[in-house]
Amino acid sequence: xxxxxxxxxxxxxxxxxxxxxxxxxxxxxxxxxxxxxxxxxxxxxxxxxxxxxxxxxxxxxxxxxxxxxxxxxxxxxxxxxxxxxxxxxxxxxxxxxxxxxxxxxxxxxxxxxxxxxxxxxxxxxxxxxxxxxxxxxxxxxxxxxxxxxxxxxxxxxxxxxxxxxxxxxxxxxxxxxxxxxxxxxxxxxxxxxxxxxxxxxxx
Numbered sequence: 001x002x003x004x005x006x007x008x009x010x011x012x013x014x015x016x017x018x019x020x021x022x023x024x025x026x027x028x029x030x031x032x033x034x035x036x037x038x039x040x041x042x043x044x045x046x047x048x049x050x051x052x053x054x055x056x057x058x059x060x061x062x063x064x065x066x067x068x069x070x071x072x073x074x075x076x077x078x079x080x081x082x083x084x085x086x087x088x089x090x091x092x093x094x095x096x097x098x099x100x101x102x103x104x105x106x107x108x109x110x111x112x113x114x115x116x117x118x119x120x121x122x123x124x125x126x127x128x129x130x131x132x133x134x135x136x137x138x139x140x141x142x143x144x145x146x147x148x149x150x151x152x153x154x155x156x157x158x159x160x161x162x163x164x165x166x167x168x169x170x171x172x173x174x175x176x177x178x179x180x181x182x183x184x185x186x187x188x189x190x191x192x193x194x195x196x197x198x199x200x201x202x203x
């Protein structure tokens with residue numbers, strides 16, 4: 001699609017992926033690389049508006065099917081307005097979450113909806129990262145971190161520990177399904193050690 005490099009970070013809520021995305025951006029800056037650091041849902045004005053809808057409010061606010069449509073709409077806007085232009089300019093795009101999150105959160109944890117997720121992705125997105133770092137850690141620790149943030153975007157954390165445990169299984173399965181681009185990273189370590197591990201794997 002473009003001349004740049006597309007990297008995504010995935011993992012359960014509170015796993016440290018947002019921190020690691022920022023640390024990788026710092027590393028690239030020190031190397032003199034041009035990059036765009038972005039996030040999902042969000043990363044463009046339209047997608048940020050949808051973010052407020054899906055990450056706040058009561059856990060039962062939306063059905064999984066409705067969430068798939070909302071996240072895909074946000075992703076399409078993000079792709080058009082942020083990701084593609086940066087890749088075309090030859091930048092490294094670092095995204096805190098991408099389509100894999102929808103595959104796990106809506107596709108496998110809240111009903112057998114993976115086929116719907118994949119069909120909609122093929123129709124409307126059709127893009128995968130070049131490299132995906134899946135940050136793996138103890139769901140109980142990750143959940144306590146996520147809730148401690150008190151960000152106001154706690155809707156998925158509010159589903160509880162059983163949901164986070166199911167998410168972890170989904171992300172581990174993701175690594176097995178896409179071994180050519182997904183790298184499993186042990187998140188139960190000092191952030192600086194994790195960051196060094198990740199930066200060493202980025203060409």
